[in-house]
Amino acid sequence: MFPFELTGMTNYLFTLFIGFLFGFVLERAGFGYARNLAAQFYLYDMRVLKVMFTAIITAMLLVFACSAIGILDFDSVWVSPTYIGPAIIGGFVLGLGFILGGYCPGTSIVSASTFRIDGMFFVLGVALGMFGFALMSPALYDFWYSGGFFGRITLPDILGVDAGVVVLAVFVMAICAFAFAELSERLFQREESPAPPTPRVRMFRRGAIGVGLLIAVGTLAIGQPSADRLMAQHQAELKTRIANREIFIDPAELLGLMYNKQVERILLDVRNESDYTRFHIRDARHVTLDQLKQNWVKEIPVEAIVVVMSNDEALATEAWKCVAVRENINAYVLAGGINRWLDIYENKQADAPHSDQPATGNDTLRHPLSEALGSRFAFARPEPRKLPKDLADRKFAAKIKLKTAVRKEGGGCG
């Protein structure tokens, strides 16, 4: 499945090739010539808006269509993380620079490489501006580093809809923007304005809109891959991993993890609300199977170790599947569930079954806890040094594998 994990020289040469095409198309679009770009802001030639929005919707349609039919894993695609404050301030200053300088960084490179002197001065200016930012960065760092940080979020995420809805909406908006651009070129017409479209161009435009609309509606109809669809797709692999019990960790291993300050861990308790209120492991979050099937999983950072638990194992294993189908997520199940945890740390049964032995119960809480104290019981996170020696020394086969996070690198300055 796309994308590939390109490394080393392959990555560099592919990027060089893409850069070549990028520069070539920018030049062909007329973006190496400052007056074509500045014209956008004087409304007589809307070339910038037309090229940019057409490019955005073309790539957007193809990306989300490929994701919908399952040949592109969107979770592995780099989405520039949102730092809303810096994005707003930076964007605004960039816009000011556009009017004064007539280029943006990419187009100024193209301009300079076609021998435009103003383009060369602009590139020099970009480097100076960045150096200026560097000089100011000690003071700006807090804002730059955390000013409205929301991580990798997309418009469909914050709207809580399938990406297809946003794709269709953006597509329709872009078409309206094009209509506005054509109108604006007539209203603010100057000598340099482009000639009205010929019948051939009109036909081409109608055809392109038709194809685009078809892809957008198709993407929406198929929908982005849900947890259920992914699970069906990876059924065999998930089954094997469950059957050989490589994902079930011993309560003692979980306890060790809870005291490990080096790793980020996320404990997910998928039992019903009342069991959770009666007792849960310290720092375990209550989450339902439905929530896991929705977008909730996206909030899990790549480096984190996830441990899912229920009273025994059945429900937790179902929940584990929802989490584990997402690429890059390192997830496990608490072997024997909360019941075995309580056997060991409440009832002090050092000889409780080990992680290779499945739980037998029907996922109900076996322990009659006297009070509903949630995680305020001592055994919600027992201190290893206060445990009886046989419990503290409980042997287990370590299953947790630490993975180095595989992350896509950004395109910009980050």
Added chain:
Amino acid sequence: MSNSSRTPAPYWNPYAAGIALGLVLFLSILISGNGLGASGGVARILTGATKIVATPFVDKNPYLGHLGGGAANPLAHRMLWMLMGVALGGFVSGWLGGRLKLETVRGPHVGIRTRWIMAVLGGALMGWGAAMARGCTSGQALSGGAVLGVGSWAFMMMVFAGGYLIAYPFRRLWL
């Protein structure tokens, strides 16, 4: 063979150019998972050059240090290759289209020197803004916009807002 004295070939129709640009962006995302970019390359060359003359400054500076402080080599990065590709692609296209020309592009009422000063000034604002926003029109607006990133759309709206806000008072530069 084309040369700079012949009549330049016309530019592509903007919608056709847009589709071509979109296909390039899509190809990049499909194969590598990454979009396009430009300012990142400049930032890394700047960091590399500064490191040669003032290594401790780079190491201590939050922004430059982030790009290539300590043992990290700021130049060992794909964005540098992207930058080379853009320059090469632009040159080849300009050459084939007969558009290579040593000149200063400027508005009809602007002197050459003013244009140069304004280009440096505008470039500096862009460089500052791109550093602040972690990307420019290529990396943020175009690539981030296509994958529906929230920050990227906010960024794009602000670029147009900033531009339109001062376009009128500065109209003498271009009209």
